[in-house]
Amino acid sequence: xxAKRLRIAAVIVISLIFILAWMFPILWSFLNSxxxxxxxxxxxxxxxxxxxxxxxxxxxxxxxxxxPNLVSSFIISIGxxxxxxxxxxxxxxxxxxxxxxxxxxxxxxxLATQMLPPVGIIIPYFLVLRGIGWIDTxxxxxxxxxxxxxxxxxWLLVSYFEDIPFEMEEAAYLDGASRLRTLWRIIIxxxxxxxxxxxxxxxxxxxNEFLFAVVLSGNTVRPVTVAMYNFxxxxxxxxxxxxxxxxxxxxxxxxxxxxxxxHIVKGLTVGAVKGGGRR
Amino acid sequence: MLTGSGTSMDAPAFISSMDAGRVLARRERRFASALLAPAxxxxxxxxxxxxxxxxxxxxxxIDLAMPFTNGFIGIDNYRDLLADSRFWSSLSVSMIYTIxxxxxxxxIGLGLALFVMGMKKGQGLFRLIxxxxxxxxxxxxxxxxxxxxxxxxxxxxxxxxxNAGLGSQNWLGDPTLAMISVIVIHTWQWTxxxxxxxxxxxxxxxxxxxEAARIDRASxxxxxxxxxxxxxxxxxxxxxxxxxxxxxxxxxxxFTVTGGGPGTATEILNxxxxxxSFTELSIGYGSALAVALLVVTIIISAALFAVxxxx
Numbered sequence: 042x043x044a045k046r047l048r049i050a051a052v053i054v055i056s057l058i059f060i061l062a063w064m065f066p067i068l069w070s071f072l073n074s075x076x077x078x079x080x081x082x083x084x085x086x087x088x089x090x091x092x093x094x095x096x097x098x099x100x101x102x103x104x105x106x107x108x109p110n111l112v113s114s115f116i117i118s119i120g121x122x123x124x125x126x127x128x129x130x131x132x133x134x135x136x137x138x139x140x141x142x143x144x145x146x147x148x149x150x151x152l153a154t155q156m157l158p159p160v161g162i163i164i165p166y167f168l169v170l171r172g173i174g175w176i177d178t179x180x181x182x183x184x185x186x187x188x189x190x191x192x193x194x195x196w197l198l199v200s201y202f203e204d205i206p207f208e209m210e211e212a213a214y215l216d217g218a219s220r221l222r223t224l225w226r227i228i229i230x231x232x233x234x235x236x237x238x239x240x241x242x243x244x245x246x247x248x249n250e251f252l253f254a255v256v257l258s259g260n261t262v263r264p265v266t267v268a269m270y271n272f273x274x275x276x277x278x279x280x281x282x283x284x285x286x287x288x289x290x291x292x293x294x295x296x297x298x299x300x301x302x303x304h305i306v307k308g309l310t311v312g313a314v315k316g317g318g319r320r
Numbered sequence: 321m322l323t324g325s326g327t328s329m330d331a332p333a334f335i336s337s338m339d340a341g342r343v344l345a346r347r348e349r350r351f352a353s354a355l356l357a358p359a360x361x362x363x364x365x366x367x368x369x370x371x372x373x374x375x376x377x378x379x380x381x382i383d384l385a386m387p388f389t390n391g392f393i394g395i396d397n398y399r400d401l402l403a404d405s406r407f408w409s410s411l412s413v414s415m416i417y418t419i420x421x422x423x424x425x426x427x428i429g430l431g432l433a434l435f436v437m438g439m440k441k442g443q444g445l446f447r448l449i450x451x452x453x454x455x456x457x458x459x460x461x462x463x464x465x466x467x468x469x470x471x472x473x474x475x476x477x478x479x480x481x482x483n484a485g486l487g488s489q490n491w492l493g494d495p496t497l498a499m500i501s502v503i504v505i506h507t508w509q510w511t512x513x514x515x516x517x518x519x520x521x522x523x524x525x526x527x528x529x530x531e532a533a534r535i536d537r538a539s540x541x542x543x544x545x546x547x548x549x550x551x552x553x554x555x556x557x558x559x560x561x562x563x564x565x566x567x568x569x570x571x572x573x574x575f576t577v578t579g580g581g582p583g584t585a586t587e588i589l590n591x592x593x594x595x596x597s598f599t600e601l602s603i604g605y606g607s608a609l610a611v612a613l614l615v616v617t618i619i620i621s622a623a624l625f626a627v628x629x630x631x
């Protein structure tokens with residue numbers, strides 16, 4: 042009996058270590074965001090303290106507000122998501138359901154584009170955007186975000202389109218409906234779930250992007266992932282503000298992640314089944 | 321009656337059924353091209369075009385700080401690259417970073433998946449917590465680790481180190497510790513990915529094989545070695561391939577934590593190409609470095625896919 046109890050205790054201890062390890066940096070940022078600078082720098086670290094929302098008030102409504110950056114992040118992420126879906130849904134349907142020559146190659150091409158290192162895309166793109174004056178613009182950033190969101194969305198959607206039974210389309214054709222009408226009226230409603238999962242992941246990836254954003258952003262367009270860098274400088278770190286901004290940057294994606302919990306493994310491994318990698 | 325586009329589906333009566341089939345096939349082709357064209361135009365513009373332009377710029381000297389020296393130089397950038405010790409050092413940093421993070425993720429992820437699989441309660445909690453790190457931006461993760469975790473004295477890691485008798489360390493200032501730190505951060509964020517994928521594959525394995533093995537009195541280790549591991553092999557190889565590609569092009573979680581430093585201690589090839597292009601403004605040479613990274617990526621993925629195909 043004691044051996045069994047010992048084993049249960051071991052299981053609980055190991056579980057706690059891992060769960061704590063994964064939660065801690067997030068939890069600690071949250072706790073620090075509620076402290077004063079003095080409490081953050083206390084030694085030993087304070088777990089009990091008088092919480093204050095001062096840091097949030099400062100970063101949201103203070104002189105160096107990051108509200109415009111949060112708005113930037115939302116505009117970029119929503120813009121990327123809308124354009125990606127408009128392009129990806131028809132393409133994924135064609136790849137999943139229609140017969141046409143070169144179909145295998147088209148599918149392979151979509152996967153192969155993901156092999157390209159992002160740094161290899163941003164160097165030439167920077168030169169082009171500089172030439173046409175699109176640095177520090179929403180259209181510049183959103184356009185280049187298609188390079189990773191589009192292949193991802195197409196492959197994720199293909200897997201959902203493939204699940205619909207063929208009979209539904211055939212019945213619609215026999216009724217004399219056109220292909221476009223069938224797609225819009227019969228097929229799209231069937232993959233509503235898949236489309237919303239794809240929307241969540243495209244938004245998430247756009248929100249989290251950093252390399253393209255750091256090169257292309259300026260005073261007008263600067264997403265929060267880039268802006269929070271301002272809270273650390275060689276001279277000083279604005280501890281509580283940095284913690285508050287981190288929490289604000291983490292909040293939307295954590296909520297989306299929990300919302301899409303059941304689909305996360307599929308979203309993370311999309312395309313890999315057919316043989317590719319994802320950024 | 322549904323009235324769709326102008327061309328209806330019913331072919332005129334005088335066309336034989338074979339012709340009708342051909343007409344339908346042609347319509348399907350045309351419809352497919354119309355649906356694919358916008359997405360493929362966007363993909364060509366945002367991936368294929370940059371690739372070609374990248375290869376083209378790598379044949380130039382493009383120095384934004386000294387534009388008067390710019391011009392076509394053929395393969396000189398690549399000749400310089402082969403003689404550039406910083407290139408070779410960044411390549412070896414890339415290899416160390418990639419191999420250690422992938423091995424750690426798979427080893428810990430697999431161990432934990434097996435551990436959780438044996439739990440009667442609490443699996444749901446693990447699945448929920450595992451989501452948290454992977455949905456975060458590596459840039460934010462990097463910032464949080466750099467400050468609240470690794471800062472000497474105030475950081476929790478340093479606090480633990482002091483209490484463990486190891487003393488306060490300059491985690492990001494010492495070359496070896498900085499490398500270990502960025503490896504740990506990447507492993508922290510992405511082990512849940514390996515864990516979730518392997519747990520899902522484990523849960524999908526058939527039970528009856530294990531029953532048979534238990535009746536044959538196979539030990540736990542034998543069951544793992546002879547049954548679980550071979551059955552999980554496709555999933556493990558898939559995780560290795562995906563994580564290798566990501567580790568090779570890791571950027572934000574190194575850039576925000578060490579910036580590649582101290583010196584070039586944590587400068588992976590990806591980061592070197594960035595720094596050369598956008599910090600030192602030597603875009604032609606930066607392009608050559610990015611092409612080198614692409615070549616490395618292709619060689620490694622070809623090798624991994626060969627492993628995947630091999631039985």
